[in-house]
Amino acid sequence: MEALLFVLGIPLAGSAVLALFGHRDGAPEINVAFSLATFIASAVLTAQIIADGPILVLQQQFFVDSLNVFLVTLTAFVAFTTALFARPYMRIERDHGKMTAPRMRLFHSMYQLFSFTMLLALLTNNMGLLWVAMEAATLATVLLVAVYRTPASLEAAWKYFILCGVGIAQALFGTILLYLAAERVLGAEGGGLLWTNLNAVKGQLEPTVIALAFVFLLVGYGTKVGLAPLHNWLPDAHAEGPTPISAVLSGLLLNVALYAVLRCKVLTDGALNTRFAGDLMMGFGLLSVVLAAFFLSRQRDVKRMFAYSSIEHMGLITFAFGMGGAIASFAGLLHMTVHSLVKSAIFFTVGHAAQKAGTQIMENIRGLARVNPTVGWGLMVGSLAILGMPPFGVFASEFLILTTAMREFPWTTPFLLLSLGVAFAAVLGKVQPMVFGETTVKPLAHPPALIPVFVHLGFALMLGLYIPAYLNNWYQQAARLIAGT
Amino acid sequence: MPALFTQLVNLFAALLLLLSFALLSQRRVLSLIHLFTMQGMTLVLSTTVMAYSTQQPHLYYSALLTFLLKVLLMPWLLHRLINRLNVRWDVETLINIPTTMLLGIVLVIFAFNLAAPISSLSASVARGTLGIALACVLLSFLMMITRTKAIPQVIGFLAMENALFFAATSATYGMPMVVELGIALDVLIGMIVLGVFMFQIREQFDSLDIRHLESLKEE
Amino acid sequence: MTELALLPIDWILVAVVAWLAVGVAGIVRPGSFFIVARVLFPLGAAIGLLVAVAAIAALVSVPQIAVLPLGLPGLPFHLRLDALSAFFLFLLGAVAAGVSVFASGYFRQGEGTPPGLLCLLYHLFLASMAMVLLADDAYVFMVMWELMALSSFFLVTANHVIPEIRRAGYLYLLIAHIGALAILLCFGVLQANTGDYTFDNMRAQQLAPFWASVAFLLALFGFGAKAGLLPLHIWLPEAHPAAPSPVSALMSGVMLKTAIYGLLRVSFDILQAQVWWWGVLALVLGLATALFGVVFSAIQTDMKRLLAYSSIENIGLLTVGIGLGLLFAGYRMQTMAALALTAVLYHALNHAFFKSLLFLGTGAVLHATRERNLGKLGGLLRFMPWVGWLALVGALSAAGLPPLNGFVSEWLLLQSFLFTLGLPGTFVNNLVPVAAAGVALVAALGGYVMVKFFGVIFLGQPREPALAQSHDAAIWERIGLVWLALACVLLGLFPAQVITLIDPVTRVLVGDGIGAKVALHGWLFLAPVDPGRASYSPLLFLVLVAASFALSFLLVRTLYHGRLRRAAPWDCGFPLLNARMQDTAEGFGQPIRQVFEPFFRIERHLPTPFDREPSYRLVATDHFWHWLYLPVAHIVELASRTVGLLQQGRIATYLMYSFITLLVMLVLVFR
């Protein structure tokens, strides 16, 4: 209860404070401090949940169960490490003259606001509030994407705003339909938007309405997940925004959006008792994986490439959840975790690499391992991890997903095989010369913050070789929740 | 509940649809804003009628909120915007107007058929309204697709919000207050952000023609 | 071996951990060349010996199981050490011992990656291979399999400044990964939706023939990609030469065998070799691979590429043997299958030793002369006798000449062909003699290749004056080479004993073995069935040849004289004879190029009489590259360009996508 309030309150307060002092020299440290506090609070909350099960508080407006609590911890953690990374990174950006004092203030306060909206979206029990939080997340980040004020960044931000806005509007319509369906069962005052109530009565909800609602919700939140063909905002926003934002977008926002979709899927499956939702998600997932793989092989901008890789992985996760069943759902959750860890780590290294080379064009980034082995090897190992090379966790989940698909939906495996192969060829072929060979890059003024990189990769490694029991319990419970078994 | 109210609500719904079509066909920015304001007004009225007919106090609040936001604040902001940026030109569209209208009609039919089975389930007074709301959503979507300038696109976006709001109030007895507030807040912030954007875009490209915003692509 | 305090499997796990420890110790002082070379690599060699000994112990003892508290929830690392694993572990350990000793003398300062990192990767490579052989569930197998690929990839690209090496590594890892995905799917089929990935469970599944065949084909593809079967061999001649020689030795000698191990494990142990046409497929594929490999190695002018292609040849022969075994097993002729598999395992062992010996030899030559091009070598036997004579042993056994080890396995393979009379089906019966002929041809061509290899490098006169300064291998390198050469000789001379050790392995695979029969006819003779039918005694063979050698020598000396005069070689009356006039490597390969013209894609540049400086250039490349790989790459590129059109920057279009998606889905709901 208190922990929950802290989890939500600290970042909110943080954004307020940083809105005032965000331009000072100490601001990055303050930012880190708030993120750390949030992380601690979320850890405490997690401990409580593990100790005494799900809680439902504040007139049922907030609901914490095993599914969202682990995402809360993950979110708070990645937000914290990203803040750590942003500290030197943004300083260097300021030295390069790309960031002015007001922009720094904007960045810091919006960063905190963003993590607040993420946490709110995760913790709320109210589908309406969930929608509000998702929209707010867009609004919080859209100005950050445009923070460099370059034409490209403005364009990216504009597309981000319009596409996500329109998408999220569909989600609102879906929510209304959900409410409409719920009202007939629960009555006007029955709190028809509270997920717990909906979940309780999902069996009696009107199938046609729910189906329609799910379509709108999927289109809406799917846009934010970055499912093809709704993904078009994603590469631009990732490539043009400052790297910490790319990291949190890839690592957190997509996850949270997918979480929203999952909540809706649970209701839909309960109402329809068909594979309708699952099939739709499988279709979207497969399409995203294939398209993203082919996009990958033609990228020149490094951040853009990894943005597409995020689309690919989100597609894979959606596919896994679409398949349903305990193993696949477990794999999907695991993949969510490791993807956000590894991908953000990659963005950290990529950010520094781009700063060293003074460009994001990959042809001009060469031989990182020579000048700065840690950045170089970090990028190499991270890329291999995201490509599904063991012993990293990504491999573990892909192992489960592929083996399950091979037996349950064999027809999908050729597509998966093809796109995974193409993606591997593309990314490895582009990263290898960036890391090895003769060098073109120069050292930096501030020492790069690489602890986050190796912490993330370390966790990903651990998840590939050994999953602690309590973590496993989370996953199992959450998987049961999603698979509806 | 008396049939009168139902008829009133249906009337407003029809009006809303009409306004959406008008938005779709209108070229001049200024009149677009006027139409948008009228749409907001219709929304307010229908909400009040609903509130009165169903004795739902919070619908009054939401009606008030809508009035403040969509009838007073938004148009005012838009007006200021176009004055500051002095963009009062005619808007040319990607697809010519008649085609757009035809598409729109097809969409409306589609939406009605889609909503028919659902609206029969609707517990609320206005059964047909859901279809109309859906139609409005799709129409404003179409409008956003067809417009090449930033402001009309935004107006399309807001019109979509209106339609959604209408759906929320008429098909159901309105969303819970907290959600309403949240939505309203988002819309407000969205407007402000948009305003900021407009200026930034303006100073970058010295125009609001979003066809300048097509450089980020797979070359 | 019960007096060991721990079971063999524990010893091997200890060794694996020790290898990892050695690697980590290397990374502690990455720059320090002395510690790495003089302390850590010898340590690694000792651990290799430990593995070999423990594996021998395991061969004769019952299968042992261990479960590590790692891996996925509900799926810890299952390890199992049965005879099959033990056999390949012995191969790994024994070869690794020799190679590591050599490596401790080999790695020099300032070659690409720092020595400490090399040490880490090298020992990680060894450890992962050992774990692959121990694995008893799909997950640990895949993890270690990919780890193996990864570590070897970094080893291959150790000298990553050279773009060709980077390219080779890239190609290698790409094909390895695609193969790994295929293996993954194969396991996906095998686990039959039980969610239980242990091999025991997979054995228990009774798959329908269709699914079993799917699994087998996936396995053949996946493991074939690692082994270098046609048409997935393309990476092998690039990657093996690119790597430092000890790594090439390990890759050719051991890593390829892990692929063979996997194929045996899946097709025989798990799938129980149900369907006969699997055998035919493997047979044909293997034969094609072997012929392709040997023909290409005959025309190579780079000594390491030559050896790499010869590895492809040997992998082909192994696959032929496996195919024969599958064929027999498919018709439930277990004893015959056991014979064929004995040949396979024996040849795997032999190839591991002589090929790593040869690769290390090329490494020594490379260090002495900084030259890989056969056209610039020659006459090295005089300057580096140790390497030369030891390489001769390797070359002779690679050429499959009695009484060395290469011959034994080829003899066994041909013998197993001779037992195909019982096979039902005309098709199979007609296939067999042709296949036998093919194997014989490949063996003979192998002899040709090895004569070229040894003759051009070590015999004749130095083609470059600089070669006269080349120094012989140092002590560490000598020890490594001697170790491997000794193994070649012993494996050649005592086949009966080796086969009694292989016997339990074939019992694991097909439930039958020939060890008992062989033991029946004493230690001197090797007679797989009965001496009347076929028998071979390398020891006697050697003794007889040596005896007649000595006898003739003595007789000549006693009856006549031992006078000997040294003079310049006869120049046929042409006084300006020089070293450049010797037959070049290209020249030596030319007959093969003419006979097997269609195998190659040849670009020839002949000088005209009017050339200012006449030059002759000939490049013979692989058809597969042009007919298979480039088209695929082109298609992918085309597809991605097409996909790129989707993303053309206009926001209205993007909105249109969302809009259409929405409408389509709405239609889906209400159709």
Place this chain on the structure above:
Amino acid sequence: MSVVYSVTAQLLAIAIAVLGAPLLTGWVNQCRAWLQNKSAPPLLLPYRTLHKLFYKESVVAEHASPLFRAAPYIVFGAMVLACGIIPSLSTDLPLAPAADAIALVGLFALARVFISLAAMDIGTAFGSLGARREMLVGFLAEPALLMVLFNASFLTESTSLASIVETIGGRDLAIYPSLAVAGVAFTMVALAENARVPVDNPATHLELTMIHEAMILEYSGRHLALIEWAASLKLFAYSCIGLAIFFPWGIAQVHEPIGMLLAAPALIAKLAVGGALLALIETLSAKMRIFRVPEFLASAFMLAVIGMLIHFLLGA
């Protein structure tokens, strides 16, 4: 008792081979001379030649490696062993189990590889040229020979020469089509392997054509003598293989000393005929260009394979 017989049989076989091989060479040369209306060289000329060569000192190039000097002995030893395991007189040979048909082919290959390496050792243009050509002949001749032997093995279900001979010789006279085809193949292989016309000409030193002579160009004195002797041993061995597989009659079976007394004259007679036939073939055919040789041998190879197919189809 039987041990004594078998040992004597073994020794006798080797002795006859080693001592009689030059005679066979001489005989072939004589027949050829007659057939070509030349005045024939004396039958014992090869012995004199060997004696002369042994007596001469041998001249070796400065940088010749030990391999160069060891090769002749190895080749000679290999050939002696070959003659030791081929049942020429009796099938009861204690050494026979040491090497079966496949090992025999391996033995020939061993000899070939060593002589080729020795030829490359000096590093003259001719040596390596000859080595290359020899290996070219070898890589087709070896499998062809192996396939010929396989024909017999499939027929008798054994690769041990002794039991092949026993089985075929034991049966009453029957015509095996597969063996007939294999016989032709074997003849072609034998011609190529023994450097006879049409593949090679032992009497020429024309660099365009010579194979065997090019390799041994650097040898002189005792080394040359050993190589020549080994060559005639090889001819003898091949003849014996041919006789053993295709005309096994008259070869003594196990444990019958009388049979051995009969076997000796039978062998001599058969060899005489065989030698004459060889001379005839050499006279009738013309030397072919070096790059016709692969085609020649390939056809031999194909014939042998076809023989096996015939065996599998007709079951005979």
